[in-house]
Amino acid sequence: MPQGTEAPAGTMAEGQTSHTLFQAARPANTFGYTREQQIEALHKLREPFAPTEVRYLPRVWCRACKSAGFNGCQQHPVSKCGKCKQKMPNNGHIDLAYVGHAEATNRLLNVDPFWGYEPLSLDERGLPQLDGYKGLWIRLTVCGMTRLGYGHAGDKTGGDAIKETIGDAIRNAGMRFGMALDLWTTSDLEIIESGGDPREQANGSGAESSGKPEQGPAPSAVAGVDHLARLRAQALECWGNPLSLGQIILDAEKHGVADNDVPLKDGRVVMFRELLNGRIAELGGGEQRAA
Known part of the structure; x- marks a missing residue:
């Protein structure tokens, strides 16, 4: 397998990467932005997205519904969901709120018209190199600040997978700046990763232990x-x-x-x-x- 090389900085604006392993190697340059301007940019990135910009991705948590081919079980008949607008098992699924690539790009452009990203490594052809999981690590730079992000296309293949990987990496890196962070909830992730309703696991009917960390109680206020x-x-x-x-x-x-x-x-x-x-x-x- 060809060995990747670190992507050259080129003319793209890059700032201090104090949140990465490359802190000592990357230049501590804010490219003319004052600290006050950077803080203002971070506040703008964290502003809530308008309801019209938020999308919903359905995820079925009920094992019986999955066994029935997502046609619903006796407890969760299929009906059209008011959030995701798809026919899903009623109360047998959750809807994950997220923003799409276009909405994320629009927010970045509003905050910094000169924002940019670059892959961490390139292949022998000079193209972005994916890792062993077909994911892409990037550096996202906004207002002279640079942070890492990781993108993956799931089960998609071909050109659509490349576009999905790039968009996912930009959204993931944007979240490190606080963009759309309010839409990301640990409770939804727990349901997806555990493969069932936490209430079922409390009653002893959940999946066997996989060695994953158990989701703890909600943080105190x-x-x-x-x-x-x-x-x-x-x-x-x-x-x-x-x-x-x-x-x-x-x-x-x-x-x-x-x-x-x-x-x-x-x-x-x-x-x-x-x-x-x-x-x-x-x-x-x-x-x-x-x-």
Whole structure:
């Protein structure tokens, strides 16, 4: 397999990447933006999207409905959903709120007309190189600030997969700036990743333990951010990607929660760092950090 090389910076605006592994290698240049202007840009990126810009993606959580070919089970008859506008099992599915590529691009252009992105590596033809999971790592730069993002096309193939991967990477990197962050909920991710309704698991009828971190209680209403809850939800989202899990370990170390205990669905309690390193080893990525 050809070895990728790091993408050249070219003429694209890039800023300090203090949230990445490339902090020492990347130039600490704000390209004329003051700190006040950058903070103002971050506030604009975090403004809620208009209801007309928000879309909904249905996800069936009921195992019986899935076994019936998404035609609904006895408890969840199929009907047209008022949110996603599709025929889905009534109360047997959830609707994930998200913004599309066009809406995300429009927001970025409104904040910084000169925003840009670049892949982390190129192949021998000079094209963006995908990783072993056919995903794409990018650097997104807005107002002289640069942060990483990761995109994947799921089961799509061909040209549509490439476009979906790019759009997904831009939205993912935009979320690191706070764009559409309010639409991303840990409860929905827990239902999807666990494959069932948490109420079923509480009654002993859920899936067997997979070693994933169990979703904890909602953070208490105190000032600040519950970084452990945020990182646990991110780990669930990219449970099959060792590179992303390695980045989460670094983020956990930065916020001092890497050695915090987390409960698993089988009743065990392990350190967050140990849990992620174990998963990375299972995926063949080797231990990224010492446990």
